[in-house]
Amino acid sequence: MFSSQELVALRSFLAVYRSGGVTRAAEQLQTSQPTISHHLRLAEAVAGRPLFTRSGRGIAPTEAGHALAADIAGVFDQLDTVIDARRDSASYAVPLALGSTPGQLDQLVGPLLAPLVAEGMTLQLRIGVSPELVAALLTDELDLAVVTKIEGAPRIQLHLRHWFDEDFVLVGPADEPDYDPESQRRFVGFSQEMPMARRYFRSCWGITPPAPAVTIADMRSVVTLVETGLLSVVPGFMARPAIAAGRIRVLHTPASPVLNPNYLACVRGRQNRPHIAAALERLLDGAPTGS
Numbered sequence: 001m002f003s004s005q006e007l008v009a010l011r012s013f014l015a016v017y018r019s020g021g022v023t024r025a026a027e028q029l030q031t032s033q034p035t036i037s038h039h040l041r042l043a044e045a046v047a048g049r050p051l052f053t054r055s056g057r058g059i060a061p062t063e064a065g066h067a068l069a070a071d072i073a074g075v076f077d078q079l080d081t082v083i084d085a086r087r088d089s090a091s092y093a094v095p096l097a098l099g100s101t102p103g104q105l106d107q108l109v110g111p112l113l114a115p116l117v118a119e120g121m122t123l124q125l126r127i128g129v130s131p132e133l134v135a136a137l138l139t140d141e142l143d144l145a146v147v148t149k150i151e152g153a154p155r156i157q158l159h160l161r162h163w164f165d166e167d168f169v170l171v172g173p174a175d176e177p178d179y180d181p182e183s184q185r186r187f188v189g190f191s192q193e194m195p196m197a198r199r200y201f202r203s204c205w206g207i208t209p210p211a212p213a214v215t216i217a218d219m220r221s222v223v224t225l226v227e228t229g230l231l232s233v234v235p236g237f238m239a240r241p242a243i244a245a246g247r248i249r250v251l252h253t254p255a256s257p258v259l260n261p262n263y264l265a266c267v268r269g270r271q272n273r274p275h276i277a278a279a280l281e282r283l284l285d286g287a288p289t290g291s
Helices: 004-019 022-029 033-047 063-087 102-118 130-138 195-205 219-226 236-244 274-285
Strands: 052-055 058-061 096-100 123-127 144-147 158-173 232-235 248-250 259-267
Touching (some): 004 063, 022 033, 033 063, 058 063, 096 274, 102 123, 102 144, 102 219, 102 236, 102 274, 130 259, 144 274, 158 195, 158 236, 158 274
Parallel strands (some): 096 144
Antiparallel strands (some): 158 248, 158 259
């Protein structure tokens, strides 16, 4: 049986393992870096072998570190769930800080979580792009985030659930003919880089898209500007209301859909906290289909 000091040391080890460093673990556990370092030495004494090695400016887990984390993570996560449930007499006593891109927030996240708000949940919403939202999760500014770009994200620190695959569509005004990549048409984009159009054009024709004539960092406004005569590549769920109303149309159908996975992310180990678990369940149950 572990002593209380050894249990504290193992919790500190798990925080370092998941956060990727002593400094961040100390911040999360609200203690000092020397204390965390002392706990790591004690955890290594318990394990009987080194748990981390130096890697550049930081540290990296050894095979023994990976094995120990796998053995103890579930136990500590379950303990945290029990403590959180007892600390909060109501499941929604703690506000949920959630981040998302603008389109998903107003068309998907907001409507899906509205019943939880009616039940008493308090939402603190934040708009951003995926790298910003992942960084906010890791600094405890957010509890949950919708992200679409996870390449390079520290997956060891995150609990990720695939939500849905959004399709990219090339759209233009309702009276616009089908798109010819050799034509000289003017585009509107979310940014100068137009990542959605870049991916669509590379996938469909192996070329880069035309430079945008107009940029605006709001996807709803991009769709509105398409109605005025510009072209764009946008997520299908953002365009479908205007398509159904006959204001814009799809100008090209790719041989294979150009898909962009959406994920729900939180810090690993916190997915069972009542307010986070309730939001995850509601969002997963309401995942768009046919996108």
